[in-house]
Amino acid sequence: MNQQTTIHHSLAGLRTTLRRLAHRASLPVEVRYRLALSASRVAAAELAAGRPVQLEVVPQPLDGGRLTVRLHLPHARRQPPLDGLPLPAERWPGTAAVWRLPAPALGSAGPDAPAPGGPAGNDRKAPVLSELLEEELSAAVRQADALAEDHQRLKHELAETNSGVLALYVQLEERDEQLRQAHGRMLRQLEDALRPPPVRVPGLEMAVHYEPAEKDAPTGGDLYDWFVLPDGTVHITVVDALGHGLTSTRSALNVTHAVRTLALEGHPLESIVARTDEVLATFDHELMATVQLARLDPAGGGLVLANGSHPPALLVRGDGSTRLLEVRGRGIGFPLPGSERLLRDRLEPGDLLVLYTDGLTESRRDPREGELRLAAAASRHRHRPIEEIPGAIADEMHTVILHPDDTVALTVRRVDQA
Template identity: 80%
Template sequence: MKPQITTLHSLAGLRSALRRLAHRAGLSVELRYRLALSATRVAGAELAAGRPVLLESVPPQPRDPGADDRAGGGTVGDRPDGPAGPGGPEEGRLIVRLHLPHAPRRPSLEGLPLPAERLPGTTAVWRVPVPLPSAGGDAGRDDPPGLVDLLEEELSAAVDRADALAEDHQRLKHELAETNSGVLALYVQLEERDEQLRQAHGRILRQLEDALRPPPVRVPGLEMAVHYEPAEKHAPTGGDLYDWFVLPDGTVHITVVDALGHGLTSTRSALNVTHAVRTLALEGHPLESLIARTDEVLATFDHELMATVQLVRLDPAGGHLVLANGSHPPALLVRADGESSLLEVRGRGIGFPLPGSERLLYDRLDPGDLLVLYTDGLTESRRDPREGEQRLALAARRHRHRPIEDVPAAIAADMHTVILHPDDTVALTVRRVPG
């Protein structure tokens, strides 16, 4: 069909011509106002400068995919070619070209409401799908309504679309609120379940710890008690362990161990040490070589184990005291009259170079005297071991007359009023009483 070309000198004329053209071609209201807006943006600068534009249109005709390919572009709303559906009209296309013959540069076609193709020079083209009239039917709409009626129709369509979008927006907000409410409820449930699991985990581990930590031995002439405090209440396992038992000759043996590391791995290492020491002690190995011998035994299957250890032998009848040490904090002896001293013995722990106690320390526990054994978590909570040892002596003197079962916890409470360096803590006390 022969193209129709119109010279236009104003935006109002361009919009009016496009609206009537689109109406006659049977374009939907939305495509009509998109086409008018797009052409206005392309030609607006030219018309504002007083330069005319040319509007060329080709009436709707059946689509020719080959022609599209030759033109270098597709059609707005392209769909695969083929026969119309049952009873449906055949689809054609309306071709609209907008020429800017006097434009100093090519117009921008970015972001148009209805995408356009760029032809050589300063021409933009729109290929818009439209339904073709059936054979023998109406050849088009030759008597379009007035411009005001077309504008009202477009405005009504825009309002309907805005209302639909607002309704969709409100529905999405409601769905999002329900989703957020569900997610929040699920998050609360997960937090509650997580807390329940942490508590259950802690209870199981505390039961495990209790099983690994033997109760005080009951021996005439001695009172014994212990306090254990993990660095984290929800993870009560650690490398601080102790063991006490009575040797065949009636002597009480005490082992205090602090294995390096945290968690179950350090617990396993400390447990290996206490079991090995108990086995070797009951076999009769002398105290002076017991730490070195324990290192030899454990080195065969636990190559990464490192632990400090303190061994104590105490005669309940006479109060005779013997200590061996492997890199462990010194024991504290508080006399009945309040005088205190640290029982320091040099040595190296298990897994250290040249492990073993350099010598044995001998002393005597008289009635009313208190012996305090501990791990470094008790004295190093403020990072200064010497200050911690001084505070430990004050706390032990302050609480030495309390019931023995209360003494270790009371000492730990005094020592942990300020904790700058949390660590597992063992505080073990032995007091000699008249037999």
């Protein structure tokens, strides 16, 4: 094959020449039709405008058997776009595209081989164009078949992968459910440890309802404690520590433990709020909590209250009348903490005492309106079994929640011991 330069005025002629040259150089069929398609795209605009293009083919048999194909657009006003061609091309000075292709037939020529374009080359019969096209079509069909097989294989692999992923999701879901159950058991055990069961003493019925502001953090800062003192009276502590979650739980526990210790040591009830602040201030400088303390005599019904910034207790008489038992005072971590006085009253048989945290009455952001609703709800539910009353009150109070907060509702009812 000698260097050849041809002028073309049509795409059909350009393609035919390229196909025959590529065939003579034994280029792979796929390279051949990609070359013809790429050259057609480069020259299409010029030929459509009636301007001829020049094709130059330079064989280089002694340089690894390479074939250089240059397509010149002598009349083009700008360089042709070469991006995205089926067979990438190099830019050439001026308005030309160049393809450098390995040509096996050229590379087979050794020192003793006939010169390209000599008798041996001329004896090679020029292929019929239809044969070349049929060969290219067959190659394209084979490639399409191979792609189809690859696509089918990938679909099969994807189906297997999806099946494996689905099985993994099922396993993960099962594992998540196991973790949720374990988490629930742990939280219930933690709640049991933090929230002591009602004290059982003759003459009093006691029950409590706790509801966290966040369902996934059921150990908030609202805690309670109740126990029997050596003289037989029942002590009750209700605490609302600032914040939510485990940090506020720790603060509330510190308060309940300090109050219990001071009460069992015999400190007067009116001093316990202030003494608790003194005890805790040395190691918990951020602690702020409201607290209410109650002492109940199961035999005679005597009631004594001390308060530190906490919502007032509610007393519901047996006839349904209600009264808020308000005691002024400042809570733990507040300036001048302590209960300003003690409030004394008496529970008659059938009377109900309701102690609570502000999450019960401030769900609609209006504490006074909440206190009125609480009085009405407690009066309506006072005849229920004691274990149902706190939950029934909370359900009625929380029909609308604009301000979610941890909630404790604790009820004590005096009963006739006869």
